[in-house]
Amino acid sequence: MTDFAATRRAFHLPQGITYLDGNSLGPMPIAARDRVARMMTEEWSEMLIGGWNRAGWYVQPRKVGDRIARLIGAGPGQVVMGDTLTIKVFQAVSAALRLRPGRRVILSDSGNFPSDLYVAEGLARAVGAELRVVAPDEVEAAIAPDLAVLMLTEVDYRTGRRHDMAALTARAHDAGALTVWDLAHSAGAVDVDLTGADADFAVGCTYKYLNGGPGAPAFIWTHPRHADAAQPVLQGWMGHDAPFAFDMDYRPASGVERMRVGTPPVIALTALDAALDVWDGVALPDLRARSVDLTEAFIAGVEAECPDLVLNSPRDPGKRGSQVGFRHPQGYAIMQALIAEGVVGDFRAPDVLRFGFAPLYNHADDVARAVGTLARILHKGTWKNDMFHRKAAVT
Amino acid sequence: MTDFAATRRAFHLPQGITYLDGNSLGPMPIAARDRVARMMTEEWSEMLIGGWNRAGWYVQPRKVGDRIARLIGAGPGQVVMGDTLTIKVFQAVSAALRLRPGRRVILSDSGNFPSDLYVAEGLARAVGAELRVVAPDEVEAAIAPDLAVLMLTEVDYRTGRRHDMAALTARAHDAGALTVWDLAHSAGAVDVDLTGADADFAVGCTYKYLNGGPGAPAFIWTHPRHADAAQPVLQGWMGHDAPFAFDMDYRPASGVERMRVGTPPVIALTALDAALDVWDGVALPDLRARSVDLTEAFIAGVEAECPDLVLNSPRDPGKRGSQVGFRHPQGYAIMQALIAEGVVGDFRAPDVLRFGFAPLYNHADDVARAVGTLARILHKGTWKNDMFHRKAAVT
Structure with missing residues (x-):
């Protein structure tokens, strides 16, 4: 069995950050x-x-x-x-x-x-x-x-x-x-x-x-x-x-x-x-199984706790890679609010919140934190704050 | 005036090496x-x-x-x-x-x-x-x-x-x-x-x-x-x-x-x-003047002390860049012998010894050492040693 606790330890992950954007840029292996x-x-x-x-x-x-x-x-x-x-x-x-x-x-x-x-x-x-x-x-x-x-x-x-x-x-x-x-x-x-x-x-x-x-x-x-x-x-x-x-x-x-x-x-x-x-001890079937577990748990969690978000990825894990998208008309501001709380995914126009799950360093706690933070932001309307609506030059 | 002593200090140059191959790969700025x-x-x-x-x-x-x-x-x-x-x-x-x-x-x-x-x-x-x-x-x-x-x-x-x-x-x-x-x-x-x-x-x-x-x-x-x-x-x-x-x-x-x-x-x-x-304080006319000084001194030195080498570069500095080539039928072995003595140039088939002069870190002592070492190798026939005739996979 692949030791995913060991692979996670091989990375520098900033304090307090749940990083779900490894599909844009992976973190630094120490x-x-x-x-x-x-x-x-x-x-x-x-x-x-x-x-x-x-x-x-x-x-x-x-x-x-x-x-x-x-x-x-x-x-x-x-x-x-x-x-x-x-x-x-x-x-x-x-x-x-x-x-x-x-x-x-x-x-x-x-x-x-x-x-x-x-x-x-x-x-x-x-x-x-x-x-x-x-x-x-x-x-x-x-x-x-x-x-x-x-x-x-x-x-x-x-x-x-x-x-x-x-x-x-x-x-x-x-x-x-x-x-x-x-x-x-x-x-x-x-x-x-x-x-x-x-x-x-x-x-x-x-x-x-x-x-x-x-x-x-x-x-x-x-x-x-x-x-x-x-x-x-x-x-x-x-x-x-x-x-x-x-x-x-x-x-x-x-x-x-x-x-x-x-x-x-x-x-x-x-x-x-x-x-x-970091890949030396990793078996691909283990990688795939862990990826499916993470994305399935995330979809189930978001759909249970965030009814305003609409799944933008195939529901069948066999037809899905290791990332999940959800749509919301205010997707950009919601993603900014999420990042401000330390959960880093990204946004793709016009309305997609995108979350990448990297089996090497993401684990179940990341899923739980992302779901919980997203639910809180939507429930409280935190994303309505003006500061989350300003677009950076490069996203 | 450009301070070429300062630019030279900005580089790591290995102990005992006169490096005249910066036209292949420059040394590391510290x-x-x-x-x-x-x-x-x-x-x-x-x-x-x-x-x-x-x-x-x-x-x-x-x-x-x-x-x-x-x-x-x-x-x-x-x-x-x-x-x-x-x-x-x-x-x-x-x-x-x-x-x-x-x-x-x-x-x-x-x-x-x-x-x-x-x-x-x-x-x-x-x-x-x-x-x-x-x-x-x-x-x-x-x-x-x-x-x-x-x-x-x-x-x-x-x-x-x-x-x-x-x-x-x-x-x-x-x-x-x-x-x-x-x-x-x-x-x-x-x-x-x-x-x-x-x-x-x-x-x-x-x-x-x-x-x-x-x-x-x-x-x-x-x-x-x-x-x-x-x-x-x-x-x-x-x-x-x-x-x-x-x-x-x-x-x-x-x-x-x-x-x-x-x-x-x-x-x-x-x-x-x-x-x-390293280039911040360098004026291009100074760079050019120093390059011409170095290559002129090298050509004069080699022609005076190594009559078996034939100049393979334009004699007019106005028609020359910052490198000098000399030909010799045993150019490969001579260059290997030179490198073994710590003077690093390179060889280009069929018979060219090539020396690059980088004004940022090469100075008059490099010219003197290169000329002196080359003259000694040719005079003593050091290059005839078998070890200098084996070709590496990549030169």
Whole structure:
């Protein structure tokens, strides 16, 4: 059994805060700060340029990738780190498009991150493809024989709805298309199984449930059947077969390494590597069971004590990730009042209060406190105070 | 007058090492480690998601960009940070291409970084453009009326040859083309003046002469005349006019902010921000004068004491950046022997010993020691020892 009391102790959580916003930014694993300081003192300071070999900076994107692979149902050597999620979406979708010559349609849904849609639209315009966006429950019906790439985010960032990755991948394959899965709200939150679902490409960020720190590097996975066939559009030197030969011609590295682009962000990867230590003893079925327990208890508690809030997430835990949304016309002010009382979730326009449950550090007491505080705020009308209605520049 | 004794004291330089490889990776500014630790303790740990507003993480890419702007002859609000240099090259060249509809030729030279050529070639193939590569001294003659984009690295990473940015930009403009300048070996090394040269786009990395740490974020500059017209191909949410509105449609931010892509790398930007403190009292004419003094003294010393080495850099300092190359058929082994004696330069195939002089921390004693050690190794034939002929996996 996974020891979730131990994983919770691995984090710094501010005094008095119940943190239910790990789906925006995970808290700091205590080991991360010292690991980064040590890397800076012992590696950068002392080894200088020699750190690329001696400290293993050069192979870090693959070594850290291997640690994430276990959490998403992928094998060793199949995941590589770097850049941001937006860049990785661009790489995966452009590579998938090239593997389906003659087809030009990218299909996605309105539950996807706007950023994924933006970057796919930018790519489509540049290469003469077409982005089609449908409602999440219309995706299956929209998979047509002209489809090149099905690009979806597994868990909806607002509703927590979880797509059936295996079923939709099978449908896409039946139509001759490839799939790109964004795991931003899945990796570290649910029991992702890319291999079992027979997916083609996957990407994700590491600053949410993987707790790598603000702006931590992204990951990309390529199914082994595509790894040596995928032709990158972003041809960077670190994805070259022999980066230090400084050949004039680009020759992609074998496997997923060709999805590396520029010089890897060593300091950030070091923080992330420390954050991944926390996962070492965690079994994915335990993670999933705990996530379901937490979200079920929260939904039951809020529905019992806060009748004005309307559930904005699937009721069936099998169709839900590790987050829960509730709607209220005054959602923004209510969330501000909640944060002022030390319960941190977040708000998504127009009216959604969003709560992320991170099994590594959230426990039953967090659920009880969040429900109790929310009920009190609604009962007393605390949120009507003017100060809770002022919007910050960035939320 | 710039106090270069003070700037030197701002760095951690390992005991006994003369470091002449700052053009690969700058040493650690002492303040960087504590700044990062403080950011992790006081901001990430305590503010959690609130750090985006309260600690200014969201505006950090522009604030750090403003600090770099001064070092490259750009104005405030014209430079933004993020990603890697390879990604920024892709963004700049693709944006420039779009500003020249009907033209499809990208011109570069064989003195450019292979990575810049790889990424331009990948872009060209994706969008139906053409990359032409000529020898560095044939660039001017190759600027033809069909040219869309002239993409050059100002200072050659092997020879240190410095292009005449103003003259080549004027020639490109006469032909109706735009320019993209890679400043990887210029920023922090020479007196770059983008505004004076009337350039169109510029990009650079920050882990060389700007000392931001291994894999530190890159920068991009757009001339104000293009900033609101440049249409990004990499349409990321951070380049959106209202990233937190989560609109379904992409609407680029005004100015260079549209060249932001994904979530900014806060830990890495914090290290870089600390590294930029060292530049606060540095005047670019002083930097340039000191760089010329160091490289002139090194060339004179080596030519006097090491007759077997052949200069591989322009003799005229006006045509040279802040690095010097010498050729020798046994260059690799000689560099290994030199490193073993504590003088760290690097080797570039097939036969170039490369020495970078960073005015912020290199001084006359470094030149004297490097010359003396090199002369001794050549005189005694120390480099013939077998151990200096084994090649590391990564150099």
